[in-house]
Amino acid sequence: MGRAPCCDKMGLKKGPWTAEEDIILVNFINRHGHGNWRALPKRAGLLRCGKSCRLRWMNYLRPDIKRGNFTREEEETIIKLHQELGNKWSVMAARLPGRTDNEIKNVWHTHLKKRVARNPRPESKPKPESHIPYESPPNSPASDASSVTAAADSGHDQDKNFLEMDESFWSEVFSANDLELEFRMEENLFGGDSSMDFWLELLNDAEELTGSPAFL
DNA sequence: AACGTATGCAACCGCGTAAAA
DNA sequence: ATTTTACGCGGTTGCATACGT
Missing domain, CATH: 1.10.10.60 (Homeodomain-like)
Structure with missing residues (x-):
């Protein structure tokens, strides 16, 4: 039997995930879970296919992932x-x-x-x-x-610091800013010019909260 | 210093299969 | 019972960096 493509590929982004996309995905899953991967990217406002979101979450963003060396x-x-x-x-x-x-x-x-x-x-x-x-x-x-670990010797400079963050980073950032943050995210994602200022501000907030540089 | 090659990791692709319609 | 859909898995690839010449 014919198999439908996992998603409509028109206009969907591929390749490495950005910090912004990670934030959106983590925030969405923290709030709503991931009941339906196929529908998730649309609901979260991500231009990714569900499969890609699932992979990113499972292999990288899940809070229970152990970072660091294999013993x-x-x-x-x-x-x-x-x-x-x-x-x-x-x-x-x-x-x-x-x-x-x-x-x-x-x-x-x-x-x-x-x-x-x-x-x-x-x-x-x-x-x-x-x-x-x-x-x-x-x-x-x-x-x-x-x-x-990805962070240890991969050299994606911008991502490097990001990757080295402990998962607690996310919970701190999101628990602190929660409602306002989500509102602002949606505003930036759906409402308008999604300028980097919003994200830079968010990252600055994150730095203040965690006491360590976030991404930049 | 510049170039070519090797290495390691993140992400994609396609298939099998379970669940839903 | 059959068809369709979505998920999860394993194989593979692309790309950035490290290393060697």
């Missing part, structure tokens, strides 16, 4: 689970709280697969340190920490 234990768990389950990334993610299937998949393909290939049973000789760099050249990015 040695997590890496060993992934290796073990992969031996058991194969490429069942979502099952693995369910067994690793705070980690996403995409993240696990990436870390497997970029680090663990090679490690396993070179050293088929690493778990048989546990190393004393709980957090050991990947097997990479001493000055490679992965050598200073086995970080697979």
